[in-house]
Amino acid sequence: MIREALLVLSDGTTFEGEAAGFWDPEAGGPATGEVVFNTTLTGYQEVLTDPSYAGQIICFTYPHIGNYGITGHDSESARAFCRGLIARDLPPRPSSWRSERSVHEFLQDQRLPALTGVDTRRLTRHIREAGSMPAAFGPLDRFDETALKEAAQAEPGTEGQDLASQVTTNQPYTVGDGPLQVVAYDFGIKRTILRHLGHLATVEVVPASTPAADVLARRPDGVFLSNGPGDPSAVGYGIESIKQLLGQVPVFGICLGHQMMAAALGGRTYKMPFGHHGGNHPVRRIATGAVEITSQNHNYAVAAGSLEDTEITHINLNDGVIEGISRPDLRAFSVQYHPEAGPGPHDASYLFSEFERIMGA
Amino acid sequence: MPRRDDLDSILVIGSGPIVIGQAVEFDYSGTQACRVLKQEGYRVILANSNPATIMTDPEFAHRTYVEPLTPDVLEAIVERERPDAVLPTLGGQTALNLAMALHERGTFERLGVEMIGANSEAIATAENRDRFKQAMTEIGLAVPESGFAYNLEEALEVGESIGYPLIIRPSYILGGAGTGIAFDRDDLERIAATGLAASPVSEILVERSIAGWKEYELEVMRDRADNCVIVCSIENFDPMGVHTGDSITVAPAQTLSDHEYQRMRDNAFKCIRRIGVETGGSNIQFAVDPRTGEQVVIEMNPRVSRSSALASKATGFPIAKIAARLAVGYTLDEITNDITGETPASFEPTIDYVVTKIPRWAFEKFPGIPDVLGTRMQSVGESMAIGRTFPESLQKGLRSLERGRAGLNCDPAEAMWDEWSDSELVRRAAIATPDRPFQLEAALRRGISVERLHEATGVDPWFLDQLQLVVDERRRLADLGGPDRLGRADWRRTKRLGFSDAQLAYLWNVPEADIRAARLTHGVRATFKTVDTCAAEFEARTPYHYSTYEDDDEVGPGRRPKIIILGSGPNRIGQGVEFDYCCVQASFALHDAGFETVMINCNPETVSTDYDTSDRLYFEPVTLEDVSNVLDVESATGDVAGIIVTLGGQTPLKLSGLLPPDLVLGTPPDAIDLAEDRERWSSLCRRLGIPQPPGGTAVTVEQALEIVDRVGYPALVRPSYVLGGRAMEIVYGEEDLRRAMEELSGFGSLGREGGLSAERPVLVDRFLEDATEVDVDAVRDATGEVVIGAVMEHVEEAGVHSGDSACVIPPPTLSAETVATIESHVRAIADALGVIGPLNVQFAVKAGESGDEVFVIEANPRASRTVPFVSKATGVPMAKVAARVLAGATLASLREEGLLRDPVGGGHVSVKEAVLPFTRFPDADTLLGPEMRSTGEVMGIDSSFGLAFAKSQAAAGDELPGAGTVFFSLADRDKPSGVTAARRFVQLGFSLAATSGTAAFFEAAGVPVETVVSKVGEDHPGGVDAVTLLRDGKVNLVVNTPRGRGPRADGAYIRRAANQHRVACVTTVAAARAAAAGIAERAANQLTVRTLQEYHEAEQLPLA
């Protein structure tokens, strides 16, 4: 019943494990993608269903993944866009009053391959030293080490890739019943964000490629720029629209939306060695000096000093990465981290009230 | 906000003696606090009555008061020192209560002392259950419905309105008397009645019982800028109804979704903000209904706690250390995380392993006390284990406990339940006891379903599924049939589930060494990972490791020669903080001497398992397999100069013979065995001409009887290779003897711990009556020089375990020549054994017409329980000296260095008193005997024996009365000596009560007895019975010695009543005499307090 499997990184490093999750019985290649590690202790379902992980294989640093099962409420999108799951252990059965199915069933439904029994700490330390990189894994009865290595090296990685277009909605749709009107660009938007916005406004979610004019035509009180996967610089059309929107309406961006807004303001973005993926990063809110424990998920960031006359509102206390910017004159602000949480701490939920304030003003 | 410069001196209050519910964790937090505050440049004043602690070593504070922790004494200290601030949140409940007492007296206000950490308002709101519930309701947090009741009617009223089941919890009680869960009106009436009786203010809390809900704890930190973080979440394996201190607990929480966890986190922050703990750590307990997710708050501790020590060790985030910094003004983001060295402390640790804490109980020492766990804590210590999965950490934790278990069953002791039927087994497992995890595994192994066991026990199915994995693996292993049948993958899977080589050796019935050899041929060896607060996201600077079975090691290369120090494992009665003290002192001394120190221990409460105590820390069970693994990796990464086995008590000593002899430092293993092996030891004493109590060794009852025929009754029966007089008994006749031997063999309480065999025989000695016991601590170096640390005279006579009796430095009654004889015996023994390092010898001195006769009771070629006491009394750092000698230094060289100095003395007398846990076990007999039962100790220092003894009693919690009635009930042989004591009390203005026999004897001797007390059953004209007298508070001190030559249990009912009604009770005439002396001198002198630093500067001490 144990199906031995192997993970091979593009640099040739290998990790033993056992195949789990979904494997196409006859056809289909190995699982491939860029391996990133996430250090959160809870919230695996939100992470697995977060479109920002498109193109990536997620390695959880916490060993037991799946303890409390899977429940409809906790999905951040209609399906998992990540390429695979790596964990030290997937418990046989979930235990929670909320659980509707096990993580094993979830993996089958999502046709998501997984690798367990891996020394995930060794993998994490390797990525910490060498940076996140493409990889491939699969059962040894189907693929051998060289095949996997080739597959890993064939992986394009995320740089210069417009992944947002792969995860965005193709039809506009409306959610929420709040008093205001918000248009939300979907670069890979999370449901928790929509839940927050939905309390403030009636939210029209539009495809990533929607031109600014169409958005303004909807006469919104504010425009929201969502989180999303991959390289902001590859989403030029989006950045263009944002340029045209800034100054016209209040704008609030999160994660990819933040990076694209920075780009629209003339800033530069860069790829971090292994990014921030977790729920425990300390961020200073410069205005008050207060420290927020934040939910993070990004591989790209805004380069310090690349922005003129833009106020830096938040910084990461671990490594000084820019976590938030603001242009009061344009009624626009954005944060790199995830104030909506899902998963993670609620310390920064005030930012949605902030958005409400500038829309009201 | 940076360091507060408006403060200059800070008073830190310790937690006093180790008691159940308040143990070594406060030495850890207090020591951290003192170190931090000193580093920050404050003048640190420490008050703590516990001499065994590390924090009370003079170097940790500028002014160290080893004085009773009572309001009067603390006030005297504050008067004398005038500190700017007092930090009360690191010394447990004791420190909090004491600070509150002085606050209420107005002392702090009067002398301008600021309470930092938590203010009185916050403490009051958190500590008073009623105010706490109101506060929580105010901020919209749910609490279990409850109401207070002061009589039965009210209890029923409140109860009926809330609905069953109900939990009844009397106010202001210790020891759980009167707590209970009621399922119907009858229960409620019964339990409420006992509860009301148990509460001194006859007040009970009647609360909706949510037993069976899941129990959680969050460790929260908050700073002056209102930044809050959760350091760690903890989930209890045992559901609500079993005290968290008595539950197996697991970090991080396992079965909470992010959704639920974040709600709990938000609530925790609301709670700490409302209560108003401005800076520092707090512990907040929650319960969750497994059926609906409903969350309620149980309580909050506005201070560092047992759980915060656990959380610190579990995550690498040093809560106490940071709490101390926050208290003096820093904010979390101003403090760097030691472990990463670059990131700030204002973050939430995340971990990539599972931590399991398992309590250790001492029920076997309290006959007649059921080992049932409930809402009040009864455990005396705990082990913690780290593994990459829950099964691995659970199995490591279970073998860390040293209950003779190799893991989760799969060892000889698992046979215990074989004769039970399935339903019997389930029924038993449903009752929480120390055996529960083992019973659950046994049940699963029989094929009983997870669902059924969850139903019966309330243990979450997730945990049971994990146990099931262990069960399945074991079946697979059994089928494989032997070590040579396993491939690399099998070995890896097995070890990853935490199976020890010992378990597999048992399963396949082959030597443990073969198991190790077999798996090593497949390259399956322990790998060592690092505890780093961040799941490897950042590089760790601190070498804090644990073993697991993964791909690679993280142990870095060593620079200097390494010395491995084996710790003493979980605290237990007989092996407590004293041994951690020795290990920690050794680590400091050897580090200073240029070695790299490597600590191996599994006790989360201790200073030894603080990552910055040693150069390297391995959080591992102290078993042969686990120690060997560390030895392998340490040898691979540098040169190991040796292993120290003689400072951690009996735990490492047991391994001495099994480790590579050339690496065992100091006294050779053979000499250790020579001292433990009765035959060899006796012949040695004979050769040296040192008298021993006549006796012999036996494995069977017959042999024992035969010995007694020779030496006569009373006799003392005790197993070899134990500590704390484990299972030791004085027998007065054949019947006693047979029963005692029963206990020791088979499934008797000791049988479980290994039983009897030619290797572990029973020692049967003539019991020396009315002999004075003497303890000596010494160190001998390789050149043969011996330093005697101190000769300690016990207050109670031989027969009361050395650990349970008060002892005095210098000896108050021994003649100079007797002391000289004793010292020469010690030197002779040290030479004959070839001791290198510490040595403890115990003697019994019997006064005869031809002068004193000195018998040797035992010699332990290891550091003893009294080492820290001796160091504090004399100023000689015995443990450091011993450690250096073990590492090859000579005493001469240490004298030159200045480490070894001459003992100070003459000016003061030091008394060590034991602290017993009887208030936790109201039904236990408080009579002292050869089986040690004290959990901790205190020290009283003053200019005379009387004053020092009085202080020691006050520190131990039984303040000697100043006036009133002393109640005597004496054994015949004690009556003559009793009279003198009685007369003394009368002279001091006390009136006497006595049981008929004793009264008659006193009257005859012309000592007036006011009240003649009749024993239960016997009706005496005009006499009241003892229990009534005690209950009505008519007695202020009880002197009760076991009567006659019969079993020492007579009079138990008197002692029990004294215990239940909290009346000071001594069980020897010697102690009564000491008490009288203390009372007299205390009346004649006024209270003075002085620091250890002053005492140790002997010259400056005006001789009183």
Ligand SMILES: Nc1ncnc2c1ncn2[C@@H]1O[C@H](COP(=O)(O)OP(=O)(O)O)[C@@H](O)[C@H]1O
């Ligand atoms: N309402 C309740 N119903 C059932 N068990 C409870 C209830 N309240 C507390 N307990 C149990 O009693 C234990 C001790 O209660 P707690 O309030 O924490 O007292 P302590 O101050 O001794 O820690 C808890 O750990 C929990 O297991």
Ligand SMILES: Nc1ncnc2c1ncn2[C@@H]1O[C@H](COP(=O)(O)OP(=O)(O)O)[C@@H](O)[C@H]1O
């Ligand atoms: N022959 C004896 N006569 C009287 N008391 C004894 C005798 N032997 C031992 N004891 C008492 O029993 C206690 C425990 O014995 P000991 O050998 O010291 O056990 P442990 O190794 O647990 O300290 C001693 O402290 C002493 O009070």
Ligand SMILES: [Mg+2]
């Ligand atoms: Mg509690």
Ligand SMILES: [Mg+2]
């Ligand atoms: Mg002894």
